[in-house]
């Protein structure tokens with residue numbers, strides 16, 4: 001491997017500079033992506049390994065990140081469970097048969113990754129071949145809560161009204177659902193590692209809608225199950241819980257080698273609470289990338305100062321990049337991280 005800074009930082013080893021990648025780094029802010037996207041739907045791109053592989057490599061080639069993340073989506077394995085998934089124009093993801101009761105949960109299947117998401121595994125193999133050791137490849141999945149929220153709401157939500165109602169009105173049904181999803185997440189991620197993913201990230205994008213107590217009771221046991229099972233793979237696991245700085249200790253307790261944090265908390269305070277026996281990933285506000293390069297550079301320096309050259313920091317945004325972002329600003333950010341974190 002030519003550049004293994006990311007994997008070394010995951011293991012909290014010394015690095016020559018702080019490795020950097022961006023959540024959602026392959027996407028609509030890049031002209032290269034849009035060129036392909038104009039000819040294909042998003043799902044077609046995900047399900048055609050050659051296209052998924054090409055798009056995965058775009059940010060590695062153009063912006064010089066220290067890791068690649070597979071181009072795919074957290075909702076793909078839900079099709080194999082029996083959900084009817086569509087990415088509707090301008091609306092984001094829609095699941096046409098939401099899960100609302102015990103019968104719906106019983107009808108859900110566990111997935112066989114080789115049969116249900118063969119294109120994801122094929123894309124991983126292709127990317128590994130094309131990367132040829134330039135940088136490591138990250139695989140990913142949604143976390144049980146975030147996937148459950150889409151399955152119950154039938155899409156994105158502001159209030160999570162149906163999701164929380166099911167959780168509180170029928171806790172047994174809720175736990176059965178979370179149990180099934182957790183098993184799917186484990187087999188999906190294990191298959192990705194077998195296909196060649198060198199690290200995995202679990203995205204709990206919407207769990208910040210819960211109180212710490214509800215997190216502990218309704219979510220933590222299932223996230224913990226996932227994290228425990230993934231120890232068998234021996235690749236680093238990144239646990240990213242968005243908008244969860246009120247419950248960082250609980251997220252850490254659920255598990256993961258690297259804890260991803262958003263920008264709503266200072267990185268130094270977050271790391272202190274997480275503990276220095278874990279690596280940390282984050283945490284620039286993605287909207288910073290709309291600011292002039294001088295401002296971006298200053299905010300990058302602020303975060304690096306908070307990390308204090310401690311081994312085990314992976315630079316990233318605090319959430320996914322926005323599609324309006326100028327690509328030159330992304331390049332300026334990556335260069336600023338690499339320049340200002342150089343160790344002698």
Ligand SMILES: Cc1c2[nH]c(c1CCC(=O)O)Cc1[nH]c(c(CCC(=O)O)c1C)Cc1[nH]c(c(CCC(=O)O)c1C)Cc1[nH]c(c(C)c1CCC(=O)O)C2
Nearest residue numbers: 023024025026027042069070071072073074092203205320
């Ligand atoms: C919540 C979530 C989803 N998908 C994902 C999450 C968790 C990450 C997060 O919290 O941001 C994960 C995801 N989705 C995508 C990736 C690719 C890998 C990467 O570059 O990081 C990853 C890691 C591609 C994508 N996933 C999607 C796109 C845009 C599709 C397009 O080209 O139209 C991409 C590049 C679609 C998607 N997929 C999802 C939504 C809400 C949307 C619509 C987003 C929007 O319209 O802004 C569900």
